[in-house]
Amino acid sequence: MDTLLQTLKDALTIGSLYALIALGYTMVYGILKFINFAHSDIVVLGGWLSLVIATKLLVWLGVDLSAGGAAAWWVGPIVLTLAMACCGLIGFTIERLAYKPLRGAPRLNVLITAIGVSLFLQNSGQLRFLFGTSPRKIPSLISDATLFSIGDVQVRLLDLVVIGTAVTLMLALEYLVFHTKIGRAMRAVSYDVRTAGLMGIPVDRVISFTFILGSSLAAAGGFLWALNFSVIKQPADTSWVLLGLKAFVAAVVGGIGNVRGAMLGGLAIGLLEGFGSTYVNPALRDVYVFAALILVLLVKPGGILGKAVVEKV
Numbered sequence: 001m002d003t004l005l006q007t008l009k010d011a012l013t014i015g016s017l018y019a020l021i022a023l024g025y026t027m028v029y030g031i032l033k034f035i036n037f038a039h040s041d042i043v044v045l046g047g048w049l050s051l052v053i054a055t056k057l058l059v060w061l062g063v064d065l066s067a068g069g070a071a072a073w074w075v076g077p078i079v080l081t082l083a084m085a086c087c088g089l090i091g092f093t094i095e096r097l098a099y100k101p102l103r104g105a106p107r108l109n110v111l112i113t114a115i116g117v118s119l120f121l122q123n124s125g126q127l128r129f130l131f132g133t134s135p136r137k138i139p140s141l142i143s144d145a146t147l148f149s150i151g152d153v154q155v156r157l158l159d160l161v162v163i164g165t166a167v168t169l170m171l172a173l174e175y176l177v178f179h180t181k182i183g184r185a186m187r188a189v190s191y192d193v194r195t196a197g198l199m200g201i202p203v204d205r206v207i208s209f210t211f212i213l214g215s216s217l218a219a220a221g222g223f224l225w226a227l228n229f230s231v232i233k234q235p236a237d238t239s240w241v242l243l244g245l246k247a248f249v250a251a252v253v254g255g256i257g258n259v260r261g262a263m264l265g266g267l268a269i270g271l272l273e274g275f276g277s278t279y280v281n282p283a284l285r286d287v288y289v290f291a292a293l294i295l296v297l298l299v300k301p302g303g304i305l306g307k308a309v310v311e312k313v
Contacts, residue, residue, distance in 0.1 A: 020224070023217050034110045
């Protein structure tokens, strides 16, 4: 029972992060019908910017990091907000400079551009005056104290903060998309860009807002990932690449273009990876994820909550 509860806790933590990151993929695809492969690199930027902002802020506040000084409870939310704002601005810039000029171009051109932007972000992030190539440890922003135990399973404050923040952001996005004016505009543009424009919807602003929102959620995912694992690896490390791929798999499994599907897919992938590693073979944790992708594409190509689209010719 202890093993089951520990696996469930870890799987829900990772799954909520996959779901949060997958939302950026699914929102951009839902509106522009292309995969923004640079999205995973915005997650990396979110993690590294969180580290830089936290370090500078704590030094400015006079906290002695070398002596193991702890941050006040309000520092974490400030770091998260600043990281989300910075990545939102970066996402807006990428959309305006790289994607908007290609909006009427063939999808292959846009795909190649997205890969180019991804490589640019990965390699520029390794420059010495930016983040460098050495792993770094993020300052302790949330206490790692154990709140309570169930048998031998310890539930930390950090676990609840990671899961709670991810769930809160997903519920906020759910409300924004389905219960606000800008959300209705996003759904209209997703349904038909040209008709939405004829109906008076500012399509360019809606698309830019979508990139800002998706990049902000990616930054939140990077921030929570950094808090959960404490050590942040270099921007081009394969662990970041795998994180982005698994979040993309979560979006596809749940139904690419479907916000609720991305949330469900992230949790499903987290549970599959966690329980497969614990009860089958930990060396195959990545295999389980991509095997699930192949299975879903064979059985239900639209994803769990997606639907098949018939194109008339």
